[in-house]
Amino acid sequence: MGKPVLRIVDVWKSYGELEVLKGVSFELMEQEVKVIFGPSGSGKSTLLRCINMLDPPDQGEVYLSEQNLMEPGINLNIMRANIGMVFQHFNLFAHLRAINNVSIGLRRVKGVSKEEARSKALKALNQVKMAEWADHYPAQLSGGQQQRIGIARALVMEPDVILFDEPTSALDPELIGEVLQVMLELAKTGTTMIVVTHEMGFAGAVASEMLFLGNGVIIERGTPQHFFASPKSDRVKTFLKQLDILYGSHKGLLKLSKEEEDK
Numbered sequence: 576m577g578k579p580v581l582r583i584v585d586v587w588k589s590y591g592e593l594e595v596l597k598g599v600s601f602e603l604m605e606q607e608v609k610v611i612f613g614p615s616g617s618g619k620s621t622l623l624r625c626i627n628m629l630d631p632p633d634q635g636e637v638y639l640s641e642q643n644l645m646e647p648g649i650n651l652n653i654m655r656a657n658i659g660m661v662f663q664h665f666n667l668f669a670h671l672r673a674i675n676n677v678s679i680g681l682r683r684v685k686g687v688s689k690e691e692a693r694s695k696a697l698k699a700l701n702q703v704k705m706a707e708w709a710d711h712y713p714a715q716l717s718g719g720q721q722q723r724i725g726i727a728r729a730l731v732m733e734p735d736v737i738l739f740d741e742p743t744s745a746l747d748p749e750l751i752g753e754v755l756q757v758m759l760e761l762a763k764t765g766t767t768m769i770v771v772t773h774e775m776g777f778a779g780a781v782a783s784e785m786l787f788l789g790n791g792v793i794i795e796r797g798t799p800q801h802f803f804a805s806p807k808s809d810r811v812k813t814f815l816k817q818l819d820i821l822y823g824s825h826k827g828l829l830k831l832s833k834e835e836e837d838k
Protein backbone atom coordinates (compact mmCIF):
# COMPACT_ATOMS: atom_id res chain seq x y z
CA MET A 576 0.00 0.00 0.00
CA GLY A 577 2.90 2.45 0.17
CA LYS A 578 3.12 5.60 2.23
CA PRO A 579 0.56 7.66 4.16
CA VAL A 580 -1.12 10.34 2.08
CA LEU A 581 -2.69 11.89 5.16
CA ARG A 582 -1.68 11.74 8.78
CA ILE A 583 -4.10 13.28 11.26
CA VAL A 584 -2.56 13.66 14.71
CA ASP A 585 -4.62 14.52 17.80
CA VAL A 586 -6.87 17.09 16.14
CA TRP A 587 -9.01 19.30 18.38
CA LYS A 588 -11.60 21.85 17.27
CA SER A 589 -14.08 24.00 19.19
CA TYR A 590 -16.67 26.56 18.14
CA GLY A 591 -16.84 28.90 21.11
CA GLU A 592 -17.73 26.76 24.11
CA LEU A 593 -18.68 23.78 21.96
CA GLU A 594 -15.91 21.17 21.74
CA VAL A 595 -16.55 19.42 18.43
CA LEU A 596 -13.37 17.38 17.89
CA LYS A 597 -11.55 16.05 20.93
CA GLY A 598 -8.36 14.39 19.80
CA VAL A 599 -8.86 12.59 16.50
CA SER A 600 -5.94 10.66 14.99
CA PHE A 601 -5.65 8.34 12.00
CA GLU A 602 -3.60 7.70 8.89
CA LEU A 603 -4.75 7.25 5.32
CA MET A 604 -2.50 5.25 3.03
CA GLU A 605 -2.16 5.58 -0.73
CA GLN A 606 -5.11 3.99 -2.56
CA GLU A 607 -6.95 3.47 0.71
CA VAL A 608 -10.68 4.10 1.18
CA LYS A 609 -11.62 5.10 4.71
CA VAL A 610 -15.28 5.42 5.67
CA ILE A 611 -16.30 7.73 8.52
CA PHE A 612 -19.76 7.37 10.00
CA GLY A 613 -21.63 8.31 13.14
CA PRO A 614 -24.55 10.35 14.45
CA SER A 615 -25.49 13.78 13.17
CA GLY A 616 -23.51 16.45 14.98
CA SER A 617 -20.66 14.10 15.93
CA GLY A 618 -18.10 16.22 14.05
CA LYS A 619 -17.73 14.40 10.71
CA SER A 620 -17.99 17.49 8.50
CA THR A 621 -15.85 19.49 10.90
CA LEU A 622 -13.16 16.81 10.66
CA LEU A 623 -13.14 17.02 6.86
CA ARG A 624 -12.94 20.82 7.02
CA CYS A 625 -10.01 20.53 9.44
CA ILE A 626 -8.24 18.16 7.05
CA ASN A 627 -8.41 20.54 4.09
CA MET A 628 -7.85 23.56 6.34
CA LEU A 629 -11.09 25.26 5.29
CA ASP A 630 -11.48 25.47 9.05
CA PRO A 631 -8.08 24.76 10.64
CA PRO A 632 -7.84 22.72 13.86
CA ASP A 633 -7.23 24.54 17.17
CA GLN A 634 -4.68 21.93 18.08
CA GLY A 635 -3.04 18.92 16.48
CA GLU A 636 -1.38 18.22 13.17
CA VAL A 637 -2.49 17.43 9.66
CA TYR A 638 0.17 16.05 7.33
CA LEU A 639 -0.43 15.78 3.59
CA SER A 640 2.31 13.58 2.12
CA GLU A 641 4.41 14.39 5.20
CA GLN A 642 3.98 18.15 4.76
CA ASN A 643 2.55 19.67 7.96
CA LEU A 644 -0.38 21.85 6.90
CA MET A 645 -0.43 23.55 10.32
CA GLU A 646 3.04 24.98 9.77
CA PRO A 647 2.93 28.78 9.65
CA GLY A 648 3.64 30.32 6.25
CA ILE A 649 2.67 27.29 4.21
CA ASN A 650 0.89 28.00 0.89
CA LEU A 651 -2.51 26.52 1.64
CA ASN A 652 -3.87 27.18 -1.85
CA ILE A 653 -1.28 24.89 -3.36
CA MET A 654 -1.85 22.24 -0.69
CA ARG A 655 -5.65 22.47 -1.00
CA ALA A 656 -5.48 21.81 -4.73
CA ASN A 657 -4.18 18.38 -3.71
CA ILE A 658 -7.22 17.65 -1.53
CA GLY A 659 -10.43 17.22 -3.53
CA MET A 660 -13.77 17.78 -1.85
CA VAL A 661 -17.22 16.51 -2.78
CA PHE A 662 -20.10 18.08 -0.87
CA GLN A 663 -23.53 16.86 0.15
CA HIS A 664 -25.23 19.68 -1.78
CA PHE A 665 -22.91 19.56 -4.84
CA ASN A 666 -22.02 23.30 -4.62
CA LEU A 667 -21.86 23.72 -8.40
CA PHE A 668 -21.81 27.14 -10.06
CA ALA A 669 -25.37 27.60 -11.38
CA HIS A 670 -24.28 29.98 -14.17
CA LEU A 671 -21.63 27.62 -15.59
CA ARG A 672 -22.15 24.67 -17.93
CA ALA A 673 -21.09 21.26 -16.59
CA ILE A 674 -17.80 21.34 -18.47
CA ASN A 675 -16.90 24.77 -17.11
CA ASN A 676 -17.79 23.75 -13.58
CA VAL A 677 -15.20 21.01 -14.01
CA SER A 678 -12.51 23.03 -15.79
CA ILE A 679 -12.66 26.25 -13.74
CA GLY A 680 -10.31 24.94 -11.01
CA LEU A 681 -7.69 23.98 -13.59
CA ARG A 682 -7.92 27.44 -15.17
CA ARG A 683 -8.00 29.49 -11.97
CA VAL A 684 -5.84 27.46 -9.56
CA LYS A 685 -3.44 25.71 -11.90
CA GLY A 686 -3.32 28.24 -14.74
CA VAL A 687 -3.92 25.55 -17.35
CA SER A 688 -4.66 26.73 -20.92
CA LYS A 689 -8.26 26.81 -22.12
CA GLU A 690 -7.79 23.92 -24.56
CA GLU A 691 -5.98 21.69 -22.13
CA ALA A 692 -8.49 22.45 -19.36
CA ARG A 693 -11.33 21.53 -21.72
CA SER A 694 -9.77 18.27 -22.76
CA LYS A 695 -8.98 17.28 -19.16
CA ALA A 696 -12.50 18.25 -18.06
CA LEU A 697 -14.00 16.08 -20.81
CA LYS A 698 -11.88 13.18 -19.67
CA ALA A 699 -13.08 13.65 -16.08
CA LEU A 700 -16.69 13.93 -17.26
CA ASN A 701 -16.18 10.70 -19.14
CA GLN A 702 -14.97 9.00 -15.97
CA VAL A 703 -18.27 9.84 -14.26
CA LYS A 704 -20.26 9.01 -17.43
CA MET A 705 -21.36 12.61 -17.93
CA ALA A 706 -19.49 13.57 -21.12
CA GLU A 707 -22.68 13.86 -23.15
CA TRP A 708 -24.04 16.38 -20.64
CA ALA A 709 -20.99 18.65 -20.85
CA ASP A 710 -22.91 21.65 -22.20
CA HIS A 711 -25.82 21.48 -19.77
CA TYR A 712 -26.30 23.81 -16.83
CA PRO A 713 -26.72 22.33 -13.31
CA ALA A 714 -30.43 23.21 -13.22
CA GLN A 715 -30.95 21.03 -16.31
CA LEU A 716 -29.48 17.99 -14.54
CA SER A 717 -30.81 15.57 -11.92
CA GLY A 718 -29.27 15.52 -8.44
CA GLY A 719 -27.37 12.35 -9.28
CA GLN A 720 -25.98 13.93 -12.44
CA GLN A 721 -25.05 17.10 -10.57
CA GLN A 722 -23.19 15.09 -7.96
CA ARG A 723 -21.31 13.23 -10.68
CA ILE A 724 -20.25 16.65 -12.03
CA GLY A 725 -19.15 17.45 -8.47
CA ILE A 726 -17.00 14.31 -8.47
CA ALA A 727 -15.54 15.15 -11.91
CA ARG A 728 -14.65 18.61 -10.61
CA ALA A 729 -12.62 16.99 -7.84
CA LEU A 730 -11.05 14.35 -10.10
CA VAL A 731 -9.86 16.78 -12.76
CA MET A 732 -7.39 18.37 -10.33
CA GLU A 733 -5.70 14.99 -9.89
CA PRO A 734 -5.59 15.44 -6.10
CA ASP A 735 -3.69 13.17 -3.71
CA VAL A 736 -6.94 12.41 -1.89
CA ILE A 737 -10.66 13.15 -2.30
CA LEU A 738 -12.87 13.85 0.73
CA PHE A 739 -16.57 13.04 0.28
CA ASP A 740 -19.02 14.55 2.77
CA GLU A 741 -22.25 12.51 2.64
CA PRO A 742 -22.27 12.67 -1.17
CA THR A 743 -25.56 10.79 -1.56
CA SER A 744 -27.57 11.94 1.43
CA ALA A 745 -29.29 14.80 -0.42
CA LEU A 746 -30.34 12.54 -3.30
CA ASP A 747 -33.64 10.86 -4.03
CA PRO A 748 -33.27 7.11 -3.42
CA GLU A 749 -33.40 6.21 -7.11
CA LEU A 750 -30.42 8.48 -7.85
CA ILE A 751 -28.09 7.18 -5.15
CA GLY A 752 -26.99 4.10 -7.08
CA GLU A 753 -25.49 5.94 -10.05
CA VAL A 754 -23.33 8.06 -7.73
CA LEU A 755 -22.23 5.09 -5.59
CA GLN A 756 -21.39 3.20 -8.78
CA VAL A 757 -19.00 5.97 -9.86
CA MET A 758 -17.45 6.04 -6.39
CA LEU A 759 -17.04 2.25 -6.39
CA GLU A 760 -15.18 2.45 -9.67
CA LEU A 761 -12.91 5.19 -8.34
CA ALA A 762 -12.17 3.09 -5.28
CA LYS A 763 -11.40 0.02 -7.35
CA THR A 764 -9.05 1.95 -9.63
CA GLY A 765 -6.97 3.12 -6.68
CA THR A 766 -8.33 6.57 -5.83
CA THR A 767 -7.37 7.52 -2.28
CA MET A 768 -10.51 8.65 -0.50
CA ILE A 769 -12.19 9.47 2.79
CA VAL A 770 -15.94 9.04 2.58
CA VAL A 771 -18.39 10.22 5.20
CA THR A 772 -21.40 8.07 4.47
CA HIS A 773 -24.05 5.83 5.95
CA GLU A 774 -24.22 3.69 2.82
CA MET A 775 -23.06 0.49 4.45
CA GLY A 776 -23.20 -1.47 1.19
CA PHE A 777 -20.62 0.90 -0.27
CA ALA A 778 -18.55 0.71 2.92
CA GLY A 779 -18.66 -3.07 2.92
CA ALA A 780 -17.57 -3.21 -0.71
CA VAL A 781 -14.56 -0.88 -0.61
CA ALA A 782 -13.61 0.44 2.85
CA SER A 783 -10.32 -0.85 4.21
CA GLU A 784 -11.28 0.66 7.54
CA MET A 785 -14.29 2.36 9.06
CA LEU A 786 -14.16 4.95 11.83
CA PHE A 787 -17.19 5.50 14.05
CA LEU A 788 -17.17 9.08 15.27
CA GLY A 789 -19.23 10.00 18.33
CA ASN A 790 -19.05 13.29 20.21
CA GLY A 791 -15.80 14.25 18.55
CA VAL A 792 -13.80 11.11 19.22
CA ILE A 793 -13.26 7.85 17.34
CA ILE A 794 -15.31 5.49 19.49
CA GLU A 795 -14.54 2.39 17.46
CA ARG A 796 -12.57 1.53 14.34
CA GLY A 797 -12.20 -1.59 12.27
CA THR A 798 -12.97 -3.33 9.00
CA PRO A 799 -16.52 -3.45 7.64
CA GLN A 800 -16.55 -7.14 8.59
CA HIS A 801 -15.77 -6.14 12.17
CA PHE A 802 -18.59 -3.60 12.33
CA PHE A 803 -21.18 -5.80 10.63
CA ALA A 804 -20.33 -8.99 12.53
CA SER A 805 -19.15 -7.97 15.99
CA PRO A 806 -19.18 -4.27 16.89
CA LYS A 807 -18.03 -3.79 20.48
CA SER A 808 -19.54 -0.54 21.70
CA ASP A 809 -23.24 -0.33 22.55
CA ARG A 810 -23.46 3.05 20.83
CA VAL A 811 -22.22 1.55 17.59
CA LYS A 812 -24.61 -1.40 17.89
CA THR A 813 -27.57 0.91 18.46
CA PHE A 814 -26.54 3.16 15.60
CA LEU A 815 -26.12 0.27 13.15
CA LYS A 816 -29.54 -1.09 14.18
CA GLN A 817 -31.08 2.30 13.39
CA LEU A 818 -29.37 2.28 9.98
CA ASP A 819 -30.74 -1.20 9.36
CA ILE A 820 -34.26 0.04 10.00
CA LEU A 821 -33.73 3.01 7.68
CA TYR A 822 -31.84 1.36 4.84
CA GLY A 823 -32.51 -2.36 5.19
CA SER A 824 -29.94 -4.91 6.21
CA HIS A 825 -26.35 -4.13 5.27
CA LYS A 826 -25.32 -7.74 5.77
CA GLY A 827 -26.69 -8.84 2.42
CA LEU A 828 -24.71 -6.13 0.68
CA LEU A 829 -21.52 -7.12 2.45
CA LYS A 830 -22.05 -10.70 1.34
CA LEU A 831 -22.50 -9.50 -2.24
CA SER A 832 -19.27 -7.55 -2.19
CA LYS A 833 -17.37 -10.51 -0.74
CA GLU A 834 -18.68 -12.82 -3.41
CA GLU A 835 -17.47 -10.36 -6.00
CA GLU A 836 -14.02 -10.37 -4.40
CA ASP A 837 -13.87 -14.16 -4.54
CA LYS A 838 -14.44 -14.20 -8.29
Ligand SMILES: Nc1ncnc2c1ncn2[C@@H]1O[C@H](COP(=O)(O)OP(=O)(O)O)[C@@H](O)[C@H]1O
Nearest residue numbers: 590593595613614615616617618619620621622
Ligand atom coordinates in the same frame (compact mmCIF):
# COMPACT_ATOMS: atom_id res chain seq x y z
N1 LIG B 1 -19.07 26.93 11.89
C1 LIG B 1 -19.66 26.47 13.01
N2 LIG B 1 -19.95 27.28 14.03
C2 LIG B 1 -20.52 26.80 15.15
N3 LIG B 1 -20.85 25.52 15.36
C3 LIG B 1 -20.58 24.66 14.39
C4 LIG B 1 -19.96 25.07 13.16
N4 LIG B 1 -19.82 23.97 12.37
C5 LIG B 1 -20.31 22.95 13.07
N5 LIG B 1 -20.76 23.33 14.28
C6 LIG B 1 -21.33 22.47 15.31
O1 LIG B 1 -20.42 21.42 15.54
C7 LIG B 1 -21.09 20.19 15.76
C8 LIG B 1 -20.59 19.15 14.76
O2 LIG B 1 -21.04 19.54 13.47
P1 LIG B 1 -20.66 18.72 12.17
O3 LIG B 1 -19.20 18.57 12.07
O4 LIG B 1 -21.35 19.39 11.05
O5 LIG B 1 -21.30 17.30 12.49
P2 LIG B 1 -21.69 16.12 11.50
O6 LIG B 1 -21.12 16.41 10.16
O7 LIG B 1 -21.15 14.88 12.12
O8 LIG B 1 -23.20 16.09 11.49
C9 LIG B 1 -22.57 20.49 15.66
O9 LIG B 1 -23.08 20.67 16.96
C10 LIG B 1 -22.61 21.77 14.86
O10 LIG B 1 -23.75 22.53 15.19
Ligand SMILES: [Mg+2]
Nearest residue numbers: 619620621741
Ligand atom coordinates in the same frame (compact mmCIF):
# COMPACT_ATOMS: atom_id res chain seq x y z
MG1 LIG C 1 -21.97 16.63 8.26
